[in-house]
């Protein structure tokens with residue numbers, strides 16, 4: 001029987017980005033890719049990202065998070081999921097613990113301080129963007145990642161060239177487009193996600209800059225597909241837009257699920273503000289894990 005059988009979970013969302021939160025603090029179990037896929041396969045616990053809480057690693061932090069995509073792969077960042085975890089750790093009667101300061105969460109990519117703005121709204125300090133080609137990572141060395149080249153050329157969308165690349169602890173490629181709604185994400189997203197110039201694949205964004213403080217964004221997520229919102233993509237896009245002089249350092253990023261406010265502060269940290277929503281809680285059925293080791 002899996003150590004996860006009968007574990008309590010929260011099904012949440014951040015702007016429609018489907019998030020399942022699982023608290024493994026106090027346990028040494030590490031969710032396997034097969035277990036993550038099994039949890040995703042049940043409609044009650046379905047997720048774009050599974051956020052797993054572990055005991056804190058770095059002194060002064062409140063939890064270490066592992067982040068899984070629908071396909072079982074792991075990511076270093078998930079903005080919408082981090083807000084959901086912050087809600088769970090400050091409000092949920094089972095997961096919350098008293099803290100007399102703002103939460104600090106940790107992932108393999110670094111520390112994420114979180115501030116509660118109102119009941120369900122949180123600001124996450126997503127840290128500094130990583131702009132060097134080998135940090136994103138890209139296959140080819142670029143002195144400047146504001147414009148890169150992928151191997152993929154689409155005959156039906158030849159304008160999709162020269163995207164920007166940014167890491168927010170996870171890799172993002174951003175295409176600048178006239179109309180973000182014009183693209184069939186399900187058809188073209190996976191082709192770019194798996195481009196040979198992206199050694200760890202990437203989240204693929206289609207960004208339409210509609211003003212110096214406004215961007216319309218659609219995202220095909222690595223390992224999860226088209227989602228209603230992607231917080232780290234919104235951060236990566238604002239950084240890339242500001243670097244290209246398309247926007248200032250603060251903008252509203254409009255995603256299918258709603259708006260995020262993103263600010264690239266003078267100290268180089270990127271702040272993301274947005275809502276969270278609890279849908280329901282549940283218990284992982286042992287039957288889910290038959291055959292998933």
Ligand SMILES: N[C@H](CCC[C@H](N)C(=O)O)C(=O)O
Pocket residue numbers: 017048049069074075076077078079080081170171203221222223224227229230231232233
């Ligand atoms: N939805 C998440 C990002 C997930 C990124 C993941 N698909 C990856 O493999 O990097 C967000 O709100 O930031």
